[in-house]
Amino acid sequence: MPTYPTNDPHRLATAAVVVGVDGSEASDLAVRWAAETASQHNRRLLIVHGLDLAASAELLGIYEVMAPPVIDTMRQRGVDLVTTARRLAYQVDPTLTVETEVSEANPARLLIRRSETAYLVALGTAGHGAPIGYLGSIMLAVTSHGRGSIVVVRDTGTEQRTRRVGPVVVGLDGTRHSEPAVAAAFAEASERRTQLVAVHAWGDLFFDRFAGVPYTIPDNDAQIAGQAIIAEQLAGWSEKYPDVQVIRKVYLFGPRRALTDWSGSAQLVVVGSRGRGGFRGLLLGSTGNSLVQRAHCPVMVVHAK
Structure with a gap:
């Protein structure tokens, strides 16, 4: 097993699984997964x-202080939401230690703050093809600015539950940005007692959309080179997790397509928080951004420490 720094707050025994709720079906699914x-x-x-009292005050035109009855109503709704969510959690495991928090803070800021010491943070989002609205904006903010592991529990609109069979899939871009994702993916595959599929695509562009451009790699030399990149990124991890069978897949173009396709049979897809370019200011790579909006299973975005 790998050793983690003793000062890593995400690995402390006291680190909690944190889930954000808003009363929607998507957040209910996230609660069950969490x-x-x-x-x-x-x-x-x-x-x-998060009640987001400041934004609500501005929306209502109350800039100094919100009327106490309005605040009381919002607080009570928040208490009702977390109470209902706690009941859902106990349906999964009646022996769980479950705590709740209703905060005046903006939901995204609350989850980002909690992510600094959480084992992981989970949140739900709308189904495939749904517009990026309020829930979506929170999701993108948390996956971009959170710490540690952020899991977007995808509601595809068909299952109303998450998949508990199939492999864990990890996306590798050939750079150091994938390293935290590799560590998390091996740990998840071992915990779930399932296979790990390591996916690498040579290019980010969607040339596979055009007729005559192959999606997979027919050239043996290119396939060998791609497998070498995967082997380098996985070096040492199979020895640390001998119980995890690893399947290596190399594609010519389109990591988003490859990982989205694999999400149809996976129970979890794991990616790093930045793309292979690592552009300054681009806190969530294009592949991760696409997956949290379109994948068919939960997506774990792992931020470097």
Whole structure:
């Protein structure tokens, strides 16, 4: 097993699985997934809801102080939401340690702050093809600016539950940005007792959309070179996790397409928080950005420490 720095707050025994709720079906799905994860990892579950009082005050035209009845109503709704979510969590595992928090803070800022010491942060999002609205903006903010592992629990609109069979899939871009994702993916595959599929695509462009351009790599030399990149990024991890069978896949173009396709049978897709370019200011790579909006299973975005 790999050793982690003793000062890593995400690996402390006290680090909780954190899930944000807003009362939607998507957040209910995230609560169930988070409760299952907390149960498997023997960790406490923290259910949080942000009231965003400042934004509500501005919306209502109340700039100094909101009327106490309005605040009381918002608080009570928040309490009702986390209470309902706690009941959902106990349905998954009645022995879970479940805590709740209703905060005046903006939901995204609340989850980002909690991510600094959480084992992971989970949140739900709307189904495939849904527009990026309020929920979506929170999701993008947290996946971009959070710390540690942020999991977007995808609601595809068909299952209303997450998949518990199939491999863990990790996207490798051939750079150091993939290293935290590799560590997390091996740990998840071992915990879930399933295979790990390591996916590498030579190029980010979607040339596979055009007729006559192959999606896979027919050239043996290119395939060998791609496999070498994967082997380098996975070096040492199979020895640390001998129980995890690794399948290596190389594609010519389109990591987003490859990983989205694999998400149709995977129980979890893991990616780094930045693309292979590592552009300054681009906190979530294009592949990760696409996956959290379109994947068919939960997506874990892993931020470097």
